[in-house]
Amino acid sequence: MSLATVKNVPYSEPADARWAELERWTLEACVLRAEGREAEAVRVLQERMPSLIRDWSAQCRLPKPAIQERLRRMFSEKQDFVARGLAQRRLITSELIARGRDIAASAPRPANVTSASGAGASGRSSAPVGLRQRVPLGDVVGMLDGLAEAEREARREAIWPLRSPATFAAAEL
Amino acid sequence: MSKLTTIQASARVTSSAIIPATATDTLLVGLDWGTNLSSLHAARGDSTELLVQEQIPTVVGYAQENILDGVLPGDARVLFGKQAQKHRQHMRLVRPLQGGVIADREAAKEFARHLRTRLPENAGEIRAVIGMPASSDLAARENARAAVQGVFQKVIFVPEPFLAALGYRDDDRLNDSEYQDPVLNSLYVDIGAGSTDVCIVQGRYPTVDDQLSAPFAGDAVDQIILDAAHIAYPDAGLTLAKVREVKEKYSCVMGDEGQQPAIATVMVGGKPMKIDLTAQIAAGCAALLQKTFEMTSELVGRADPDSVSELLQNVIVTGGGSLIRGFGVALQTKLLEEGFENPRVRVLGQGYKDYVARGALKTARQAQDRHWQNILG
CATH class of the missing domain: 3.30.420.40 (ATPase, nucleotide binding domain)
Known part of the structure; x- marks a missing residue:
């Protein structure tokens, strides 16, 4: 699902175009983090955000402390928003999986060359089940725990895609 | 489902000593279920002695209709591996896997049942760690799980690069100052039948960002x-x-x-x-070399710049594609020509077939009860 269709949280501040873009990319970075796509999240934060922040800061004509405070509050709100959506999603999908209502997997689909993160237009239903965090080679138990969590997340994704309107609606509950 | 016979044990692992997390009457299996060739290792939970170490071509042969008696051994309707290949003119050969994942569920089940016949008869509970391509998704795992239902009682699926790294590492020599640990900072290129996987191993298991996979092999x-x-x-x-x-x-x-x-x-x-x-x-081989080079270059580009010099010294080519004559030298030359500094490409050769299965068995020994997935039926 395109992020453009995701409903943004309303803010009291005047929402000029730069601010709206800032909100959108902050939300995107939070969602990427939640998906375990850390490298992409870092790319958004390092490559997209600085120029947006610079432009908005120049346009908004607010004093520096107010700029910093507004940005800090927006980052915090977006993080909380995604965290709430994820918590609801985890709760409900766990219940569904426990009741054995897991969605049956379809036939395997070969994919073109892709980053193993599964990013792309095809969505994440065919995303590889792999580690999202760093585990030292000597820690076989940690590796297996990480893979088990990756498989649980893949099941959650099959039932309730993280990037679905439902996640963002759940965040507003 | 057989009764649980395992004990919960806390596996403490050091470089040279492994405390098994499984009971003595459990048979542990390490399986590299390859598109062309499968490698099967098996040992008791409390023993390092390998009871089974076998490579089996991953092919199922179905006897043609109206075949005369006595043509196929035992007038079998289904043959596997080398036997199926030997009698190919009288059989319809099916490869259960494509691109490292199950493409024909029935043939995969037949093949899994054949694997069971290669294990000791009174095996008790059988627990298998099975290698999966790094790019495999949930559906691929579900298919594999369904295929081994009734063959193994418990399974764990682990990406093949993890297992290859574990299998390639010589745990007994980790304290040897002369030993160069091949997984501290290496780039693995695994060229199988169905897919080429490239991953960076830098003392930790590769994350999804450290790997590339292409269905070109x-x-x-x-x-x-x-x-x-x-x-x-x-x-x-x-x-x-x-x-x-x-x-x-x-x-x-x-x-x-x-x-x-x-x-x-x-x-x-x-x-x-x-x-x-x-x-x-x-x-054909040049096309594979070019694809491998492109994937290797992309992944090197993603690596931490500070680690690249050493990484380029440890490019390891494994899988069936590594057996192409001159492949390692050609890849090294191409990297050099394209401006990569002082690359060194090593080819694992014939030994590659056992690394994943060996790593799978190592993993099985250290897995805790919570990691094993029950296979019902």
């Missing part, structure tokens, strides 16, 4: 050779099986001076005819 090379051969020799009646046979004998990326002529004998109108496939094989 040995099978794709075979198809390139066959397509080109059909153009050059339209009446030769070449098949993929024949092309594969010739490729395995003559595959090479050494350039004109190092290439041995690839002459295949085919039957045309009942008469043997010799055809030269040298150019076609060279083209």
Whole structure:
């Protein structure tokens, strides 16, 4: 699902175009983090955000402390928003999986060359089940725990895609 | 479902000592379920002695209809591995896997049941760690789980690069100052039949960002050779099986001076005819080299710049594609020509077939009860 269709949280501040873009990319970075796509999240934060922040800061004509405070509050709100959506999603999908209502997997689909993160237009239903965090080679138990969590997340994704309107609606509950 | 016979044990692992997390009457299995070739290792939970170490071509042969009695051994309706290949003229050969994942569920189940016959009869509970391609998704795992239902009681699926790294590492020599740990900062290129996987291993298991996978490998090379051969020799009646046979004998990326002529004998109108496939094989292998180079370059570009010099010194090529003559040297030369600094490419050769299975068995020994997935039925 395109992020453009995701409903943004309303803010009291005047929402000029730069601010709206800032909100959108902050939300995107939070969602990427939640998906375990850390490298992409870092790319958004390092490559997209600085120029947006610079432009908005120049346009908004607010004093520096107010700029910093507004940005800090927006980052915090977006993080909380995604965290709430994820918590609801985890709760409900766990219940569904426990009741054995897991969605049956379809036939395997070969994919073109892709980053193993599964990013792309095809969505994440065919995303590889792999580690999202760093585990030292000597820690076989940690590796297996990480893979088990990756498989649980893949099941959650099959039932309730993280990037679905439902996640963002759940965040507003 | 058999009664749980395992004990919960806390596995404390050091470089040289492993405390098994499983009971003594449990059989542990490490399986590299490859598209072309499967490697099966098995040992008791409390023993390091390998009870089974076998490589089996991943192929199922179904007897043709109306075949005469006595033609197939035991008048079998289904044969596996080398037996199926040996009697291919009387069988319909099916490869259960494509691109490292299950493509034919029934054949995969048959093959899994055959694997069970290679294990000790009174095995008790059987727990298997099974290698999966790094790019495999939930559906691929579900298919694999369904295929081994009734064969193993508990399973864990682990990406093959993890297992290859574990299997390649010599745990007993980790304290040896002379030993160069191959997984501290290496780039692995695994060229199988169905997919080419490239991953960075820097003392930790590769995350999804450290890996690339492409469905371009040995099978794709075979198809390139066959397509080109059909153009050059339209009446030769070449098949993929024949092309594969010739490729395995003559595959090479050494350039004109190092290439041995690839002459295949085919039957045309009942008469043997010799055809030269040298150019076609060279083209197929060159395409694989180019794809491998592109994937390697992309992944090197993602690595921490501070680690790149050492990483380029440890490019390790494994899988069936590594058996192409001159592949390692050619990849190294290409990297050098494209401006990478002082690359060094090593080829694991024939030993590659056992690394994943060996790593799978190591993993099985350290897995805790919570990691094992019950297979009902």
